[in-house]
Amino acid sequence: MAAPAVHYVRIDEGSEGQRLDNFLIKTLKGAPKTLVYRIIRSGEVRVNKARASADTRLTLGDEVRVPPVRLPEPQTEAASVPAREFPILFEDEHLIAINKPAGVAVHGGSGVSFGVIEQLRRARPQARFLELVHRLDKETSGVLLVAKKRSALVTLQDCFRHRTAHKTYAAMVIGQWPVARKVIDVALHKFLTGDGERRVKAVAEDADEGRRSITLVKVVQQFSRFALLDVTIKTGRTHQIRVHLAHEGHPIIGDEKYGDFALNKALARGAMVEGLKFDRMFLHARELRLPHPVTGEELALMAPLPAECQALVDHLG
Structure with missing residues (x-):
């Protein structure tokens, strides 16, 4: 294997605006972050022939000197x-x-x-x-x-x-949602389970580990045992909608982390809705509105309900 050599990278539009450390982490695929920060601190990395710090923002046309770094052999998984x-x-x-x-x-x-x-x-x-x-x-x-x-x-x-992107989700929950319940303002705390799995739980408003989280709910259709909701999030926390709705006593159907395990199993084998098996979580990002990054004009992006979700709505209705 050939010894690694110094090489120079000219910053193009794809890398413009990146921090130097993030650029190197991406360029030196497989290099430990500790190594990346060490070669920056030592001055081995240069931007336009001058020393630079990890948080230096790269601009179009900058020349970055990347020192010789021996990296692990590339993995073959990418090819698969x-x-x-x-x-x-x-x-x-x-x-x-x-x-x-x-x-x-x-x-x-x-x-x-x-x-x-x-x-x-x-x-x-x-x-x-x-x-x-x-x-x-x-x-x-x-x-x-x-x-x-x-x-x-x-x-x-x-x-x-900055909350100028507005996301609306379709969610089917267990039970009839109280129409007057339009705002959920409950703090959330993210943690890891003993197996290293990411989870979220509702906590008291004044809990040190909690982050304020706000969800808006509108009833689209009530069924005898379920409710179809339009859900808009004002804060974008991990698993926010799933945890907020479950905390209110109306978990999303098919949710394996925060839902009703027995009911999900019954739905999947067709025992809950006659003539239909439903085996997924009913949470769908149906609409996103935000300004176009260049023109500033509002983009209204709509994704129709997936066929299996629409089939469930039709069966229930």
Whole structure:
């Protein structure tokens, strides 16, 4: 194997605006973060021939000196990622809005070898930049944004951070939702279980570990044993909708983490709704409204209910 050598990278539009440390972590795939920060601190990394700090923002045309670093042999798993396109709701030169199916993670990690973004990159090898703007749980379907330029990524993420992106979800819950219950303002605390699994629980408003979380609920249709809701989140906490609705005594059907295990099993084997088996979580990101990252015009992105969810609604109705 050839010895590693110094190389120079010219910053293009795909890397413009990135912090130096994040750029190196991405460039030196497989390098431990401790190594990345060490070579920055030692001055081995240079930007335009000058020393730079980890938080230096890279600009178009900058030249980055990357010192010789011996990296682990590349893993072969990447080659096993299947190329996959997803249903497109909107696309231009700045972003893609896809309709993510349930059961597909948005990215690899935590026991998942690949997700939407890895499959999309594999399907579009010519794309110079594809990055997730936000996340959806693996079990949740619906509108998911992918940026095609770093400038679009930064602008779109600012929309989510500053609450100018408005997301509405369709959720089917157990029981009849009280129509007067329109706002859930309950703090949430994220923690890891003994097996290292990520979980969230509702906590008291004044709990040190809690973060204020607000969910708005509107009843779309009441059935005898279930309710179809439109849910809008004012804060984007992990598992927020799932935990808030369960905390109110109306868990989402099919939710394996916070739902009713026995009822979910009965639904899956067709024992709850005559003539229909339903075996997924009924949470769907049906609408996303936000300003376009370049024109500023409002984008109204809509994802119709998946066929299996629509079939359940039709059966119940």
